[in-house]
Amino acid sequence: MTKFRSLCRMAVTGVAVSVVALAAGSLPETAAAQSGAKTAEQAQAPLNIIFILNDDQRYDAMGFLDPALSTPNMDRIAREGVHFPNAFVTTALCSPSRASILTGQYMHNHGIADNNIKFRPGTFFFPQALQAAGYRTAFIGKWHMGGHSDDPQPGFDRWISFKGQGDYLPDNGKGVRHTLNIDGQRVERKGYITDELNGFALDWLKQQSGKQPFFLYLSHKAVHADFIPAERHQNTLGRDKIRLPDSMADTPQNYEGKPRWTKDQRNSWHGVEFPYHSTLDVIDFKQRYNETLRAVDEGIGDIIAVLQKKGLLKNTIVVMMGDNGFLFGEHGMIDKRSAYEESMRVPLIAFGAGMPKGRVVDQIVANIDIAPTFLALAGAKPPEGVRFDGMSYADMLMGRPFNGPWRTSLNYEYYWEYNYPQTPTTFALRGDRYKYIQYHGVWDTEELYDLKEDPKEMRNLIADPKLRPVVRKMRGELFAGLDPQQGRSSVTFTERTDEGSVLRNRNGAGPGEFPKRWLRDGTEDDLGNGMKADGGKAGHE
Numbered sequence: 001m002t003k004f005r006s007l008c009r010m011a012v013t014g015v016a017v018s019v020v021a022l023a024a025g026s027l028p029e030t031a032a033a034q035s036g037a038k039t040a041e042q043a044q045a046p047l048n049i050i051f052i053l054n055d056d057q058r059y060d061a062m063g064f065l066d067p068a069l070s071t072p073n074m075d076r077i078a079r080e081g082v083h084f085p086n087a088f089v090t091t092a093l094c095s096p097s098r099a100s101i102l103t104g105q106y107m108h109n110h111g112i113a114d115n116n117i118k119f120r121p122g123t124f125f126f127p128q129a130l131q132a133a134g135y136r137t138a139f140i141g142k143w144h145m146g147g148h149s150d151d152p153q154p155g156f157d158r159w160i161s162f163k164g165q166g167d168y169l170p171d172n173g174k175g176v177r178h179t180l181n182i183d184g185q186r187v188e189r190k191g192y193i194t195d196e197l198n199g200f201a202l203d204w205l206k207q208q209s210g211k212q213p214f215f216l217y218l219s220h221k222a223v224h225a226d227f228i229p230a231e232r233h234q235n236t237l238g239r240d241k242i243r244l245p246d247s248m249a250d251t252p253q254n255y256e257g258k259p260r261w262t263k264d265q266r267n268s269w270h271g272v273e274f275p276y277h278s279t280l281d282v283i284d285f286k287q288r289y290n291e292t293l294r295a296v297d298e299g300i301g302d303i304i305a306v307l308q309k310k311g312l313l314k315n316t317i318v319v320m321m322g323d324n325g326f327l328f329g330e331h332g333m334i335d336k337r338s339a340y341e342e343s344m345r346v347p348l349i350a351f352g353a354g355m356p357k358g359r360v361v362d363q364i365v366a367n368i369d370i371a372p373t374f375l376a377l378a379g380a381k382p383p384e385g386v387r388f389d390g391m392s393y394a395d396m397l398m399g400r401p402f403n404g405p406w407r408t409s410l411n412y413e414y415y416w417e418y419n420y421p422q423t424p425t426t427f428a429l430r431g432d433r434y435k436y437i438q439y440h441g442v443w444d445t446e447e448l449y450d451l452k453e454d455p456k457e458m459r460n461l462i463a464d465p466k467l468r469p470v471v472r473k474m475r476g477e478l479f480a481g482l483d484p485q486q487g488r489s490s491v492t493f494t495e496r497t498d499e500g501s502v503l504r505n506r507n508g509a510g511p512g513e514f515p516k517r518w519l520r521d522g523t524e525d526d527l528g529n530g531m532k533a534d535g536g537k538a539g540h541e
C-alpha cells in the first residue's frame with residue numbers, strides 16, 4: 001500500500017480524482033467527488049477490454065515470480081503494465097468465484113454456493129451493461145455455472161462454451177468427440193482446448209474494426225486439474241526447480257496450532273497422502289500444471305500480436321486473472337477452498353491503453369471488483385437496483401491519480417460441500433497485516449496469522465493474549481461484512497445425492513488432534529469460560 005500511495009502522491013497534479021465507489025456499505029465520498037471534480041473514468045473514451053480468466057492459476061504461477069514456470073507473455077504484461085500482488089477471490093472455488101466476477105457480489109448475495117447451483121433467473125451480469133453502453137461482447141470458454149448447461153447467457157453477442165469443466169482433449173479417447181456450443185449451435189471440438197479457445201478469440205478480435213468498443217471474456221479451462229499440457233509442451237519444464245512447501249511434511253511442528261480438520265484432510269481426496277484417491281506425486285503434478293499453463297501464455301502472446309498488428313493496443317486493456325488459487329502440498333493439502341493464501345490469492349496483471357509501465361499496486365483487490373472496475377473503464381453503469389459488493393479500481397489499474405478510500409481488509413467465505421467434506425465452511429477476514437479465520441459446523445480452532453512475520457501461515461496466533469484485541473476487532477468486522485440479513489445470518493446448504501469423496505488411505509495419517517491448549521484435568525478454574533464472550537462482557541446460553 002505504501003508503495004502505491006507514494007506513487008500516487010508523485011502523480012497528483014493538484015486535482016484529486018475519486019474512485020467510483022460502488023461498494024456495499026457506502027464509502028464516504030472523497031473531497032474531489034464532493035467538489036464536483038470530473039472522475040478519470042468520465043474523462044476517458046471507452047476502452048476495449050480483454051479479460052483473460054485462467055482456472056486455478058495461483059498467485060505465484062508466473063515466470064517472474066517462480067523460475068519453475070515459463071510465461072514470457074505474462075511476464076511482459078507485468079513488466080509493461082501493472083501487477084497486483086494482493087489480488088484475492090472471495091471464495092476459492094470455480095463457480096462461486098466466477099459468479100462473483102460476473103455479478104460483482106459475494107457468494108452469499110449471488111447464491112452460487114458450489115459448482116452445481118444455477119443462477120437465479122434474471123441475475124445481472126456486468127457484460128449486459130457493456131452491451132447497453134454500445135460494446136460488442138464475446139464469451140469464449142468455461143462458464144460452469146448453471147449445472148451442465150452450455151447455453152448462451154445474457155450479455156454476450158458471441159458465445160462459445162462447453163458443458164461443466166470441459167476437457168483438455170477434443171475426444172474421449174474412444175472416438176467420441178466433445179462439443180462446443182457456438183451461438184446456440186452444437187459443434188464438434190477440433191483440438192487442444194487452450195489452443196482452440198485462443199483460436200476463437202483471435203478470430204473474433206480480427207473481426208473488430210476498432211470503431212465500436214469491444215469486450216472479450218476469454219475464460220480458460222486451463223489450468224484446472226487434471227492437468228494435460230499441450231503435446232508440444234509435455235516434458236518441457238523440469239522437476240528440479242519445483243520446491244515442495246515446508247508446511248507439507250507431517251511433523252508435529254507443522255500441525256502445532258493448526259485446526260484438526262487440516263490433519264484430517266491430509267489423508268483424503270484433497271490431501272497429499274491420498275490426492276484424488278490416487279498416488280500422484282506432488283512434484284509431477286506441479287510440473288504438469290506448469291507445462292499446461294504454457295499454452296495459455298502463448299495464446300496471450302498471440303492476442304497481443306493481433307492487437308499490435310491492428311493498432312488497437314493503444315486503446316485496449318488486457319487484464320489477466322485467476323479464478324482461485326491452488327495448494328501444492330501447503331499444510332498437507334492439494335486443490336483449493338480453504339482461506340490459506342495459496343488458495344484464495346490469485347494473479348492479476350494488466351497492460352495496454354498507454355498505462356504507465358512497471359507498476360506494483362499493493363492494495364487488496366478482489367474478484368468482486370472486476371464488474372465495477374470494467375464498467376468504470378467503459379463509462380457504463382449497472383441498471384437501477386443492481387448493487388455491487390466490490391469497488392472500482394479503474395484508476396489504480398490505469399495508473400491515474402487515486403486518493404479515494406480503499407478497503408484494508410477483505411471478507412472470505414466458503415460453504416461446505418458434502419461431496420468434498422474435507423474442508424469445513426470457512427469465514428475469514430484477510431487484512432493487510434493479519435488474517436483471521438473461523439469455521440462453521442465443526443469443533444475446531446479459529447486461526448490468526450501475522451502475514452508480515454509469517455507469510456506461509458505456519459504459526460497460529462489465535463491464543464496469543466497480546467492479540468486478543470486484534471481477534472475481537474476482526475471477528476466483529478468479519479460478521480459485519482458477511483452478515484447478509486442484519487443479525488439473522490444463515491448458512492446455505494445444497495441437495496445431497498451421494499456419500500461424497502470420503503475415502504481414507506488405511507496406511508495414511510490418523511484423525512487430527514484437538515489443540516493442546518484445550519486440554520484440562522477438570523480442576524481448573526476456567527472450565528466455564530466457553531459460556532462467556534471473550535473479555536467477559538457478555539455471555540450466551
Ligand SMILES: [Ca+2]
Nearest residue numbers: 055056094323
Ligand atoms: Ca477454478
